[in-house]
């Protein structure tokens with residue numbers, strides 16, 4: 001039997017997976033801006049406007065507003081949607097903090113609804129039970145780049161007159177029934193932070209078909225100025241959330257690679273899932289929930305320690321990483337167990353006193369965190385088919401060693 005790398009044996013995977021991917025075109029785009037001296041465009045014209053137009057068209061949406069990051073993107077969409085203090089917003093508990101913290105930043109209350117065990121996306125069958133007269137919006141997260149069940153979510157939203165803000169921070173270029181993720185709800189939010197599938201170091205964008213939402217978000221990210229207004233004329237409580245020309249020019253270049261990269265990850269994902277499914281105790285999340293392009297910001301599989309001699313998920317993920325697979329155990333606990341929620345550290349934000357997260361229970365998310373979920377990161381999914389074979393062989397090696 002081969003010795004595990006974590007115990008001093010040879011690694012299964014020796015390759016380093018590069019991220020970000022760039023070449024002379026990206027470097028020249030940034031250098032040209034530096035030389036021009038036009039590092040920013042205070043009116044959000046120039047490359048910023050050009051990128052907004054291209055990204056909106058790419059998503060099949062009418063409008064797009066860039067901003068400093070994906071968290072602010074969600075915040076802009078929430079405020080523009082008309083939420084008021086004390087309103088409730090439904091969010092999943094298995095996601096990055098911003099999906100829920102931006103709700104608090106609007107003086108609103110995140111209400112956690114559990115995820116589906118096959119996809120780790122918001123479980124539509126559990127949404128209706130969480131709706132109250134105060135519910136105003138739902139933020140489905142296309143987690144790992146897999147589409148949420150948008151038909152079901154949009155139907156619930158229509159029935160209860162809720163705004164749907166898609167958190168597509170993992171899902172640039174992903175699709176649900178051939179419609180681009182982010183373009184299906186009332187607004188779709190993306191992040192361009194450096195780990196994301198489309199990146200400029202930092203940045204964010206909201207796409208929408210709703211002109212009223214667009215005008216408000218455009219105002220909010222530009223210190224409350226309005227279309228046709230003067231420079232020293234501030235109508236709304238916004239802020240300077242503008243991006244630089246450097247980011248926009250880089251994104252215009254990076255966007256050219258996105259489709260090919262998404263195709264590669266998607267194909268690798270299908271292949272890796274088929275390889276891993278043959279190993280006892282390993283179950284990739286299931287496809288077939290409407291996704292027509294999975295971006296695999298993460299490749300997630302479920303781990304069953306009972307098939308691995310009781311080896312904990314954390315130990316398994318560490319052994320896998322030691323084998324050279326860019327893998328990680330993911331979130332160790334659902335969001336509502338964070339001190340922010342447990343201790344109600346809401347600072348100056350006016351969150352109603354009755355709010356209490358100590359009794360929230362989402363068993364599927366809890367099991368995903370503590371027992372099941374193992375992540376392989378997106379840049380590794382850009383590898384070759386042989387790389388996917390080597391990832392599966394690394395898992396099989398740990399399985400053999402556990403016997």
Ligand SMILES: *Cc1c(COP(=O)(O)O)cnc(C)c1O
Pocket residue numbers: 068069070071072095096098099141167169170190191192193203204
């Ligand atoms: C990254 C991320 C965000 C926020 O993006 P930032 O650009 O880091 O602010 C929001 N939601 C999810 C699911 C994310 O992964």
